[in-house]
Amino acid sequence: MIGAMERAGIGVREEAQPVISMVDVGMTYPNGKVALADVNVLIPAGDFVFLVGPSGAGKSTFIRLLIREQLPTGGRVVVAGRDLARMRRREVPRLRRRIGIVFQDFRLLPNKTVFENVAFALEVTGSSRADIRRRVPQLLNLVGLHEHDEHLPTQLSGGEQQRVAIARALVHDPAMLIADEPTGNLDPVTSWEIIQLLIQINELGTTVLMATHNQEIVNAMRRRVLALEHGLLVRDESGAAYEREY
Amino acid sequence: MRFFRFIGFTVVRAWQGFWRNAMMSLAATATVILMLILLSGLLIVISGLDSGLHFIESKVAVTARLVGPPEHAAMTEEQLATLIDYVRGLDGVKDVTYVSPELAMQRLQQTYADRGEKLDLGGANITLYSSIEIALTDPNASQSVVDALTTGPHKPDIDRITTKQADYDELLSIIGTIRTVGIVALILVGAVVLFMIVNTIRIAVYSRANEIEIMRLVGASDSFIRWPFILEGVLCGLIGGLVTIVLVAIVWDPIQPVMVRVFQMPTSVSAQFLATLSAVVLVVGLGVGAIGSWISVRSNLSAAA
Numbered sequence: 001m002i003g004a005m006e007r008a009g010i011g012v013r014e015e016a017q018p019v020i021s022m023v024d025v026g027m028t029y030p031n032g033k034v035a036l037a038d039v040n041v042l043i044p045a046g047d048f049v050f051l052v053g054p055s056g057a058g059k060s061t062f063i064r065l066l067i068r069e070q071l072p073t074g075g076r077v078v079v080a081g082r083d084l085a086r087m088r089r090r091e092v093p094r095l096r097r098r099i100g101i102v103f104q105d106f107r108l109l110p111n112k113t114v115f116e117n118v119a120f121a122l123e124v125t126g127s128s129r130a131d132i133r134r135r136v137p138q139l140l141n142l143v144g145l146h147e148h149d150e151h152l153p154t155q156l157s158g159g160e161q162q163r164v165a166i167a168r169a170l171v172h173d174p175a176m177l178i179a180d181e182p183t184g185n186l187d188p189v190t191s192w193e194i195i196q197l198l199i200q201i202n203e204l205g206t207t208v209l210m211a212t213h214n215q216e217i218v219n220a221m222r223r224r225v226l227a228l229e230h231g232l233l234v235r236d237e238s239g240a241a242y243e244r245e246y
Numbered sequence: 247m248r249f250f251r252f253i254g255f256t257v258v259r260a261w262q263g264f265w266r267n268a269m270m271s272l273a274a275t276a277t278v279i280l281m282l283i284l285l286s287g288l289l290i291v292i293s294g295l296d297s298g299l300h301f302i303e304s305k306v307a308v309t310a311r312l313v314g315p316p317e318h319a320a321m322t323e324e325q326l327a328t329l330i331d332y333v334r335g336l337d338g339v340k341d342v343t344y345v346s347p348e349l350a351m352q353r354l355q356q357t358y359a360d361r362g363e364k365l366d367l368g369g370a371n372i373t374l375y376s377s378i379e380i381a382l383t384d385p386n387a388s389q390s391v392v393d394a395l396t397t398g399p400h401k402p403d404i405d406r407i408t409t410k411q412a413d414y415d416e417l418l419s420i421i422g423t424i425r426t427v428g429i430v431a432l433i434l435v436g437a438v439v440l441f442m443i444v445n446t447i448r449i450a451v452y453s454r455a456n457e458i459e460i461m462r463l464v465g466a467s468d469s470f471i472r473w474p475f476i477l478e479g480v481l482c483g484l485i486g487g488l489v490t491i492v493l494v495a496i497v498w499d500p501i502q503p504v505m506v507r508v509f510q511m512p513t514s515v516s517a518q519f520l521a522t523l524s525a526v527v528l529v530v531g532l533g534v535g536a537i538g539s540w541i542s543v544r545s546n547l548s549a550a551a
Contacts, residue, residue: 089468090468093466093467094465096463096464097465107460107463109457109460121460121464123255124470126248126251126252169464172464
């Protein structure tokens with residue numbers, strides 16, 4: 001499997017150093033709302049982690065801190081070996097190329113074809129045409145959409161649109177893929193197809209962090225679960241279910 | 247290579263952005279054209295009047311009519327030489343020219359000839375007054391020269407004095423007024439232009455908020471995000487500048503003889519004027535476009551996505 005993916009041009013990583021390290025991380029908004037408090041998390045490379053918790057528990061803030069959309073008001077966040085608080089503003093784009101991200105609402109550009117949507121992520125980071133022509137078909141192949149490259153997003157099903165978003169998130173061969181409720185808008189069958197794709201990507205060496213409300217998937221997968229409640233990390237368990245089982 | 251890809255990307259995106267939001271872009275460009283036409287008109291009029299001013303400065307500033315027949319005896323050459331030496335020694339005097347009655351008559355005939363007429367004296371033998379024409383290094387010295395002639399040792403030699411001071415002052419005041427009114431009008435129109443460009447780019451930024459957000463998430467650098475918008479504003483200025491240059495070039499043929507004849511602008515200056523004016527128009531157009539879009543990008547980009 002990995003050999004096949006290597007041939008497809010998708011990088012395989014073997015290092016086990018943490019991709020994410022959060023130490024005593026806290027986030028209090030100017031209005032006084034505490035979004036995260038004393039969060040300590042270490043995610044090694046190659047892990048597949050679910051981030052669960054009710055709405056307002058701090059999942060979105062957790063993700064925003066990882067992509068340095070916000071800086072924590074306390075503690076330290078290190079991603080791919082870089083302390084985000086010490087990172088200069090102009091270094092942030094380079095960090096974001098190390099982290100792929102997909103959302104519940106796909107966020108595709110409706111007036112661009114599938115090929116152009118994926119190519120856009122390469123184009124805006126200064127990749128050459130040759131790179132784009134080589135890389136985009138590889139990724140569309142990986143997500144099983146190579147025959148739909150001329151379609152517009154509106155001509156695709158929800159699951160297919162999410163696959164395009166995943167292909168786009170992988171264009172820079174990131175160390176980590178963050179999926180924020182990727183199955184939130186999908187039916188159960190399609191949701192499983194997306195999960196299978198994420199597992200496949202994880203097996204290629206990309207660390208996957210998936211925020212979700214989907215109990216069925218979390219319970220069936222039995223992976224590491226980080227549970228947030230009221231901004232506190234109340235559970236960090238491997239091979240766990242959505243809810244506490246003891 | 248990467249730099250050229252950045253330039254290519256920026257130019258293509260700016261061009262697409264300009265036409266995607268065509269109504270606003272063209273409205274902003276129209277205001278740029280309006281401002282640049284106003285600027286061109288102002289520069290043409292002020293340059294013309296300035297040339298007129300230089301022309302007056304370079305010409306005789308003070309003319310002193312000398313006493314002579316029939317009321318008085320004509321001045322001797324010696325008296326004349328003494329007078330001219332005296333005037334040359336006065337402060338602010340550049341040059342003194344003696345105009346004999348014969349030369350004065352020739353000039354009068356020439357003036358008639360220039361109008362296509364012939365001076366008809368009806369056979370009478372008329373002798374014109376002789377005079378000295380005094381050119382000044384500084385037009386403001388005119389009064390002191392007049393004072394020296396009317397109160398000094400050569401007072402008896404002088405019959406009447408005329409100066410160009412009044413013309414000079416009047417022209418100076420006209421230039422001052424036009425310049426002030428023009429600059430105020432330019433500032434007002436400039437403010438409208440900036441407002442239009444800032445708004446055009448603001449709309450462009452908000453209409454592409456999704457794209458900007460995706461660009462940020464996939465790791466596009468700030469320059470890839472910002473410069474297409476800045477260039478879009480510059481494009482309004484560039485197109486506005488080019489259209490204005492074409493318009494000015496079209497009306498330049500009827501204007502140029504006026505500059506040379508009416509304002510006495512030297513032909514060499516007039517020939518270069520269009521090139522200088524075009525350069526000014528282009529630089530101002532590009533500058534206003536760049537400043538407007540820069541302001542807009544700074545204030546709207548982080549708010550949009």
